[in-house]
Amino acid sequence: MIKIAAYTRITNRSVVLNGEKIFTAKGENSLNLTELYRNRGIDYPKFFKMDNLAKSGFLGAELALRTLGLDTVTPKKGTAVIFMNSSSSLDDDIAYQQTIKSGENYFPSPSVFVYTLANIVTGEVAIRNKIMGESSFYIFEKFSANNMQSIIEQAFTNTSLDMVVCGWVEYLQGEMDVLVMAVQRDVVRGDEFNTLNINKLYDIK
Amino acid sequence: MIAALGDNIVCGLGFSSEEVYASVKKGIGGVKRYEGTFGLPDPFMASLIADEALDSAFADLGRGAAGDYTKFEKAIILSASKAIAQAGIDASHKRVLFILSTTKGNVDLLEHENYDRQKVTLWHSAGLLAGWFGNTNEPVVVSNACISGLCAQITAQRMIESGSYDAVVVVGCDMLSKFVISGFHSFKALSDTECRPFDALRTGLNLGEAAATIVYSASDNVAGGCAKMLCGAICNDANHISGPSRTAEGLNNALQAVLQVRPADKIAFVNAHGTATLYNDEMESIALSRSGLSSVPVNSLKAIFGHTLGAAGILETIISTMSLKKRKVLGSRGFERSGVSCEVNISAEERDITDDTKSCFIKMMSGFGGSNAAIIMEVGQ
Structure with a gap:
C-alpha cells in the first residue's frame, strides 16, 4: 500500500505540517516565504535566488522531508519528485517579460529566464535532497485529487521507486496554494494515499 | 509496450x-x-x-x-x-x-x-x-x-x-x-x-x-510493422538547474534503465539530444561511454530542425522511427570532427543498418532542471 508519510500545506494564511499549524501570516498580510524559511531555521542559501514558485515547492518539500529524517547527502535513485499546478511558471513569466519590454529596457537575465520553466522547482528539490529518480511537472486547470492519485500511482508502477515527493505547487502574484506530500511504499506510518485523504489535506486552510 | x-x-x-x-x-x-x-x-x-x-x-x-x-x-x-x-x-x-x-x-x-x-x-x-x-x-x-x-x-x-x-x-x-x-x-x-x-x-x-x-x-492486436515504444526512464542529476552533470549521472541512469528491456546489441542507433552546446554534447558522450554504447551509431537532428523544445522528443522519435523502418541511420548535419572527450560513433553521412537483429533505437534528452530521459523504440521484422 502507498501511504502519505508526511505533508506540508501552505496557503496565504498558514502553514500546516503533519497536522500541526506551525506558522501563520501576520495581520492582513499574505504569508511571507522568506519569514517562513527564517522561522524554521533552514540553512540553504540557494533559497534566496529561487523564484516564488520554486521557494514554495522547496519549503513544502523541505519541511515535510526533514520530519522523516531524510538526509540531504545520500544519492536517492528510488525517489522521485512530481509536482503539478495550474499556472505553470506564469508568475516568473510575467517578471521575465518586464525585462524584455522595449529597446531601452531590454536586459534579459538568465537567472530570471531559467525559472520560466515550471519544472525547475522539481530540480531544486532534487538538488537539495540528492533525489536522482524521476522529476516531472504536470499542469491541470484545477487541483484534483483524482489526477494526483492516478499520476502518482502510475509512477509507482516503476518498481525501483520507493518514495515520491509529490504535490500541488501553485504560486501566482502573491497567491499561494501548496500541498507537498512525501508518499511512500511499504511504510508503517501515515494514511493511505487515496483521493479521500488527499482531499482532506488539501481542504486544510 | x-x-x-x-x-x-x-x-x-x-x-x-x-x-x-x-x-x-x-x-x-x-x-x-x-x-x-x-x-x-x-x-x-x-x-x-x-x-x-x-x-x-x-x-x-x-x-x-x-x-x-x-x-x-x-x-x-x-x-x-x-x-x-x-x-x-x-x-x-x-x-x-x-x-x-x-x-x-x-x-x-x-x-x-x-x-x-x-x-x-x-x-x-x-x-x-x-x-x-x-x-x-x-x-x-x-x-x-x-x-x-x-x-x-x-x-x-x-x-x-x-x-x-x-x-x-x-x-x-x-x-x-x-x-x-x-x-x-x-x-x-x-x-x-x-x-x-x-x-x-x-x-x-x-x-x-x-x-x-x-x-x-x-500494442495487442496491432499490425506487425507498427513501431512500439518498449519503455522509458526519467532521471534527475540532482546537480544543477541549468547545467548538465559532469559525470552524466542522470542520463547514464536513464540509459541503464531502458537497456534493461533490450541489450545494447539490439540497438541500431541512439538519437542523441545533441544540441551542440559545449556542455550538453560532452555530457552525452560520457553517458554513452558509461552505458557501454560508445560503439553504437549515434546521430543528432538539431542542425536540421533546431531545438524544437516541447516538440523535440516527439519530432525526433518520429524521424528516427522512419529511418529505422528504412534501415538507415541518418547523418548528423554539421558534424566534421569530434569535439567530445569520450568516443562517439557519429557521422555526417547516412549509414545503412545491415544487421537485421538490430531492431531498436534509443532516443535520449537532457534539459534544464537537471532532467534526463531516454526511451526505447522497436520496429518488428
Whole structure:
C-alpha cells in the first residue's frame, strides 16, 4: 500500500505540517516565504535566488522531508519528485517579460529566464535532497485529487521507486496554494494515499 | 509496450512526416538566419514555420478561421488532425486521452498590454486541442523543459498500460518568440551559425518551431510493422538547474534503465539530444561511454530542425522511427570532427543498418532542471 508519510500545506494564511499549524501570516498580510524559511531555521542559501514558485515547492518539500529524517547527502535513485499546478511558471513569466519590454529596457537575465520553466522547482528539490529518480511537472486547470492519485500511482508502477515527493505547487502574484506530500511504499506510518485523504489535506486552510 | 498508430510533423520543412523526412533525405535543413524578427536587437539562426503556409493548411481543415487562433494553437490542431486521421481512431471517444507537451505554449501573448490570461495557460491550450476533436476527458499537460516530449510519451505508456485509456494522442509543440529567443540568448547558448552537434567547433544551439504528434494505443492486436515504444526512464542529476552533470549521472541512469528491456546489441542507433552546446554534447558522450554504447551509431537532428523544445522528443522519435523502418541511420548535419572527450560513433553521412537483429533505437534528452530521459523504440521484422 502507498501511504502519505508526511505533508506540508501552505496557503496565504498558514502553514500546516503533519497536522500541526506551525506558522501563520501576520495581520492582513499574505504569508511571507522568506519569514517562513527564517522561522524554521533552514540553512540553504540557494533559497534566496529561487523564484516564488520554486521557494514554495522547496519549503513544502523541505519541511515535510526533514520530519522523516531524510538526509540531504545520500544519492536517492528510488525517489522521485512530481509536482503539478495550474499556472505553470506564469508568475516568473510575467517578471521575465518586464525585462524584455522595449529597446531601452531590454536586459534579459538568465537567472530570471531559467525559472520560466515550471519544472525547475522539481530540480531544486532534487538538488537539495540528492533525489536522482524521476522529476516531472504536470499542469491541470484545477487541483484534483483524482489526477494526483492516478499520476502518482502510475509512477509507482516503476518498481525501483520507493518514495515520491509529490504535490500541488501553485504560486501566482502573491497567491499561494501548496500541498507537498512525501508518499511512500511499504511504510508503517501515515494514511493511505487515496483521493479521500488527499482531499482532506488539501481542504486544510 | 505501446504501439504508434499514426504520426505527424508540422515544421519549417513541411506539414507531414513523409514530406519532412523527404526534405531531410535531400539534405535540406530548416535553420536560417533572421534579422529584426520578433523585434529582437540581435540576428539569430532558427527554423521557423511560415505563417502564411500554416494559415493556409489550417484553413484547409475547413473548421475555423485562421485569424481566430494563435500560431501555437493552429500548429497543434493541424498536427493532431493529420496524425489522428492516419491512425484512424475516433479521437472523441471516452477511452482516448490528449497529452500536450510544451514548455511555453502561448507565452508570446504576454507582449500585449491586455492579454487574456486564461489563453496563456497551458491547460487552456490543451483543452482547446481536445475540445477541437470533441474529446471531453481532461487533457494532461507535461511541462518538463527540453525533455517534455519524452516525458509525454512515457506518461502515455503509463496511461495505456494502467488500463485508464485505450489510445493517447501525444502532441508536442513550442513556437519561438522574443521571450524564448532572448532567454536562450541571455544564457549565451545560441550559435550564430548552423549548429554543429558533437563537433570540435560547436558553439551553441539553434532553436526551432514545430508541432509533432504520435497516436499511441495498446500494442495487442496491432499490425506487425507498427513501431512500439518498449519503455522509458526519467532521471534527475540532482546537480544543477541549468547545467548538465559532469559525470552524466542522470542520463547514464536513464540509459541503464531502458537497456534493461533490450541489450545494447539490439540497438541500431541512439538519437542523441545533441544540441551542440559545449556542455550538453560532452555530457552525452560520457553517458554513452558509461552505458557501454560508445560503439553504437549515434546521430543528432538539431542542425536540421533546431531545438524544437516541447516538440523535440516527439519530432525526433518520429524521424528516427522512419529511418529505422528504412534501415538507415541518418547523418548528423554539421558534424566534421569530434569535439567530445569520450568516443562517439557519429557521422555526417547516412549509414545503412545491415544487421537485421538490430531492431531498436534509443532516443535520449537532457534539459534544464537537471532532467534526463531516454526511451526505447522497436520496429518488428
